[in-house]
Amino acid sequence: MAKSRNTKLLSNFDCPGGGQVWVEGNTLYVGHMRQPTGTSIVDVSDPRNPRLIKRIEMPPGWHSHKVRVANDIMIVNHERQGTEGDTEFGGGLGIYDVSKPSDPKLITKWRTDGKGVHRYDFDGRYAYISPTAEGYIGNICMILDLKDPAKPEEVGRWWIPGQWKAGGEEYPWHNWTPPRCHHPMRRGDRLYVSYWHHGFFILDIEDMSKPKLVSAVNTSPTWPHPTHTCLPMPTKLKGRDVMIVADEDVAKLWPAAPAFAWIYDITNEHCPIPISTFQVEGLDKDGSPQPAMMGCHQPSERFKGTVIPFAWFAQGLRLVDIADPFAPKEVGFYETDAPKGFDLASSNDVTIDGRGLIYLIDRQRGVDIIETTVM
Numbered sequence: 285m286a287k288s289r290n291t292k293l294l295s296n297f298d299c300p301g302g303g304q305v306w307v308e309g310n311t312l313y314v315g316h317m318r319q320p321t322g323t324s325i326v327d328v329s330d331p332r333n334p335r336l337i338k339r340i341e342m343p344p345g346w347h348s349h350k351v352r353v354a355n356d357i358m359i360v361n362h363e364r365q366g367t368e369g370d371t372e373f374g375g376g377l378g379i380y381d382v383s384k385p386s387d388p389k390l391i392t393k394w395r396t397d398g399k400g401v402h403r404y405d406f407d408g409r410y411a412y413i414s415p416t417a418e419g420y421i422g423n424i425c426m427i428l429d430l431k432d433p434a435k436p437e438e439v440g441r442w443w444i445p446g447q448w449k450a451g452g453e454e455y456p457w458h459n460w461t462p463p464r465c466h467h468p469m470r471r472g473d474r475l476y477v478s479y480w481h482h483g484f485f486i487l488d489i490e491d492m493s494k495p496k497l498v499s500a501v502n503t504s505p506t507w508p509h510p511t512h513t514c515l516p517m518p519t520k521l522k523g524r525d526v527m528i529v530a531d532e533d534v535a536k537l538w539p540a541a542p543a544f545a546w547i548y549d550i551t552n553e554h555c556p557i558p559i560s561t562f563q564v565e566g567l568d569k570d571g572s573p574q575p576a577m578m579g580c581h582q583p584s585e586r587f588k589g590t591v592i593p594f595a596w597f598a599q600g601l602r603l604v605d606i607a608d609p610f611a612p613k614e615v616g617f618y619e620t621d622a623p624k625g626f627d628l629a630s631s632n633d634v635t636i637d638g639r640g641l642i643y644l645i646d647r648q649r650g651v652d653i654i655e656t657t658v659m
Contacts, residue, residue, distance in 0.1 A: 290616030303349030345369020354408035375400020419450025476514035508537035533579035542579025
């Protein structure tokens with residue numbers, strides 16, 4: 285039985301499980317984790333009766349579990365999944381014209397070497413992506429210019445020294461996990477880049493062709509969870525420049541309690557300082573190890589005011605108010621039912637639309653559309 289506080293379920297859209305949800309206008313875009321579908325496009329004009337209007341398929345062995353839309357351009361990732369299936373499809377980005385969402389038109393495919401692209405940010409002109417690239421170990425950070433969506437152009441790239449194997453860089457992580465850029469996000473002339481078990485990096489991109497390191501933090505030597513997302517706040521809170529850093533409750537370096545979210549003060553961006561954390565009350569009782577996918581995954585990249593929606597894996601939707609960044613507090617939640625055939629929910633991503641409605645995707649199956657009184 286679902287539990288809730290200051291939230292109400294409007295509807296559930298039954299679809300294969302997904303990695304990301306995004307809403308533009310009255311259209312919901314769902315990036316799926318696994319076959320049989322890559323991307324679902326859904327009319328949510330009536331949020332109580334969502335209606336599928338298009339599905340884009342992916343070949344076996346690949347998925348497009350991330351999707352972003354701006355200025356009538358949809359970008360989906362093409363990333364290798366496992367070792368079976370089509371070997372010719374190739375990793376990269378699918379770039380579509382979605383001026384008519386029910387009839388998306390493929391403009392081009394941008395290709396990269398290796399496994400492909402994981403997560404990314406997109407502002408309608410530039411895409412800030414995490415591709416594998418020829419000559420590099422793991423995923424790197426890259427900026428693409430989509431001024432002409434038919435001809436994406438690389439503007440700049442950045443990597444941790446040691447990743448560029450073809451450039452003769454010495455590789456220093458033989459006794460650590462390989463570096464992996466996970467999710468660049470832009471604010472102004474900065475990129476805030478999560479790098480999995482290598483922490484996060486703040487990059488100066490005033491000159492996009494030459495990203496420069498500002499600072500870096502890595503909690504993985506002490507905490508075993510990978511750094512998933514860095515979400516800088518658009519305005520100061522209590523006079524401080526603040527960033528949310530979400531650790532993902534997967535790929536733990538050793539058995540541990542569930543992952544949580546950090547709040548960093550980046551007022552002095554050369555010295556980021558953690559000032560608080562947030563964990564769902566009662567989830568971590570005594571610090572003892574728990575299975576993966578019980579704790580934190582992903583904050584919404586869209587939010588209103590100071591209330592941030594989070595997808596918290598088995599704990600569903602959490603609404604966290606960080607008006608006081610030194611003392612974040614939960615102001616609402618929706619603990620969704622587990623999909624049929626599964627023991628637990630696996631809430632993977634969350635976003636909001638212009639009406640303030642919340643869209644929560646389960647990694648296994650379905651999207652919940654939720655209204656709240658606190659945003």
